[in-house]
């Protein structure tokens with residue numbers, strides 16, 4: 001039976017302590033105990049339903065975690081203060097000194113530089129590979145490899161990972177497959193396809209309001225227990241804890257994600273088709289010209305489409321900057337990093353979200369100067385948006401310059 005992530009969220013029932021239709025917010029950092037013995041047991045992890053201290057867990061965070069676990073089809077989840085809080089905790093939990101990671105080479109710049117520059121301090125090394133080439137992934141494995149890391153749809157190049165294929169490799173070599181699903185919530189569910197751990201930056205589509213950063217780790221109960229372990233857990237000891245008030249507000253936004261994703265995807269597909277027909281170099285997984293279009297289709301929960309992210313290449317950085325400034329001037333969106341907002345957001349990743357990646361590596365992975373990454377908004381009239389965008393491109397001579 002097809003996996004239905006939005007139904008799983010819908011079917012959860014929450015009540016506040018006075019019968020409220022939203023759960024009560026736990027606005028406390030610490031919790032009292034009637035007996036000292038229960039406090040001790042809670043410390044030891046042997047007192048279910050008791051709370052000790054909110055860096056460990058809190059009712060509001062558990063509610064949000066439960067909803068995100070339902071969405072991803074995992075046993076449970078642990079919410080964090082940011083996407084990087086989730087990613088770094090998972091990698092530091094799974095890897096010890098001497099271990100090795102095989103990672104997709106086109107990933108969010110923060111994750112890339114964590115793997116490349118930060119985690120080697122702990123003697124953990126990474127090989128960056130073309131994740132769409134399963135042979136290259138297998139060849140990069142060593143006896144020390146513990147993790148295969150990828151993004152379902154990569155930032156910013158929108159390469160698509162073959163989760164089933166990667167999972168087969170991970171299982172054959174007893175590794176953990178960790179998948180960042182930030183670009184494709186609801187559209188693709190990595191866990192049923194074989195991922196062991198699914199992470200998200202909640203900052204993006206899931207919260208959808210660009211008013212907070214947040215993250216989540218979705219996995220087995222055992223793994224989440226390990227993360228929260230008071231003696232050895234990265235989520236406990238590094239302190240990437242989400243605030244309870246935020247957990248409550250993100251939970252409320254999560255409930256409209258299924259409607260928002262359909263609109264983001266519908267608008268992005270419309271624009272991608274138009275841009276491509278205009279002769280612009282356009283990358284969008286929903287286009288038949290995308291090298292992994294069929295792979296995406298084979299993995300997707302169809303209702304939610306191919307997602308809200310697309311890229312175009314306008315040839316060089318100056319033109320990209322001029323177009324973004326003009327589009328912002330015409331109120332078509334904002335020149336801003338991040339994604340998943342009701343307005344369209346655009347940025348040139350080479351000089352922003354991927355600027356941590358050295359220039360020659362950017363070129364090797366195909367990240368060109370003229371690339372503009374769009375997070376397409378919820379515009380009610382996308383035809384009007386397209387017409388105005390087209391005018392901007394004509395004004396700057398882009399369409400003529402790139403016509404085929």
Ligand code: PLP
Pocket residue numbers: 082083084085108110111151155180182183200201202203213214215338353
């Ligand atoms: N993963 C992806 C794919 C991202 O695009 C980002 C941020 O841009 C992150 C993770 C990091 O998330 P956060 O900014 O919430 O720490």
